[in-house]
Amino acid sequence: MKNTSDLARFSALVLAGDRHLDDPVAALGASGCKALTPVNGIPMLHRVLATLQASDRVDQITLVGPHRPLLDGDPFMHALLSTGAISALEPAASPSASALVGLQHITARPVLVTTADHALLRPEMVNYFLKHSWSSACDVMVAVTPLKTVLAMFPDNRRTAIKLHGGPYCGSNMFAFMTPESEKLAAFWRNIEQQRKNPRKVIANALGFAATLRYLLGILSLDQAMQRISATVGVRVGAVVMPFAEAAVDVDSLSDHQLVEKTLQQRA
Structure with a gap:
């Protein structure tokens, strides 16, 4: 386990492409691009970049x-690109x-x-x-948030969650x-991407029959799931359980x- 006092700076990779045509969220913005759709007056991508730039743990952003x-065509983005x-x-x-x-494209790790x-x-x-990712001994770490943490702050919000012992857990879009x-996990991710809204299929593909059965019975833990995914993919995969409802x-x-x-308005 690494010493957290020696925490390296991470490169950051932001996925900002449109997933499909006729996205209703993309249609809310003038550009027709989901990443540039405003929330509370500021495009989502601007918000994410500002957050990453505010972290003293993040270096290069791609x-x-x-x-x-x-x-x-976006003055804010054009300025960031022009200045490097x-x-x-x-x-x-x-x-x-x-x-x-x-x-x-990014040759250095961690990312x-x-x-x-x-x-x-x-x-x-x-x-x-x-x-927490730096202090692990894993090749890949994924962020998850307990569903109960999400519902405590957003009781009416519905999110896809994977039922594991000690959970359920929601994905939290940080890797x-x-x-x-x-990099092997990115290739594996590509293979199961189409099933991301069907947790049972994702679990079945990632864990195999025996672990899937344990999952369906509600006795497979998060750590056990990570161990089985690690064995399937061929890299060490771990999870960081996030205490922030907004992470999910x-x-x-x-x-x-x-x-x-609504949340941003209340926060302001």
Whole structure:
């Protein structure tokens, strides 16, 4: 286990490409691009970048998407690109493919991967995740948030959660790729991406029959699930349990957009 006092600075990779056409969240903005859709008056991507820049644990920031004409048409983004504060790559066909493109572009490790629709992300969440990722002995760390933590703050919000002993847990759109071997997980992610809204299929593909049965019986723990995924992928995968409800909230729907706007207004 590494000493947290020697915590390295992470490169950051922000996935900001549009996932599909006719996205209702993208339609809310003038650009027609989801990442540049405003929430409480500020585009989501601007918020995520400001959070990453405010973290003293984050160094170089690279975007994968949106397409360059959209970025150049946004004065804030154009200024960041012109000064070299961030760099940008063209998006691939899916988030997992974009992540793989970004990880192959950034040669140094460790790398934090997050998404442009993580509009409630705050520097303390980033720092908490990176601190615990650095102190692990894993190749990859993923952020998860207990569903009960999310519902305590957002009782009416519905989120996809994986039922594990001690959970359920919600994905939280932060991944730490700690070593060169970690790239294997991005390729694995690409294979299961289409099933991300069906936790049972994801578990079945990742864990195999025996572990899937334990999952369905509610007796598979988070640590056991990570061990089985590690064995399947061939890299050491671990999880950071986040104590922040907002960590599990991304803007995937109009109801998410309304929730995030309301939360930001209350925070202001």
